[in-house]
Amino acid sequence: MSYYDKPSFKKVTGNTVIVQHDNVDKALRKFKKKVLESGLLNELREREFYTKPTTKRKQAKNAAKRRWQKKLDSQALPKKMY
Numbered sequence: 001m002s003y004y005d006k007p008s009f010k011k012v013t014g015n016t017v018i019v020q021h022d023n024v025d026k027a028l029r030k031f032k033k034k035v036l037e038s039g040l041l042n043e044l045r046e047r048e049f050y051t052k053p054t055t056k057r058k059q060a061k062n063a064a065k066r067r068w069q070k071k072l073d074s075q076a077l078p079k080k081m082y
Contacts, residue, residue, distance in 0.1 A: 015031065015035055015038060017034065
């Protein structure tokens, strides 16, 4: 296949949304939902600055502590009101 035999359209990859009947607002909502579900923005925020591996481990450990404390608090008996 030579250069001139290639189709004139390009295949679009990634998150795409088609605008139908000039309804840009609906397409924008769908696009935002797709980006949110894919976790693309969270990954970009994480990669914006370099974090050392020790800092990552420390943050993960603190997050686990918070989850554990939250679980214990939800299972605790209610305080006596007398």
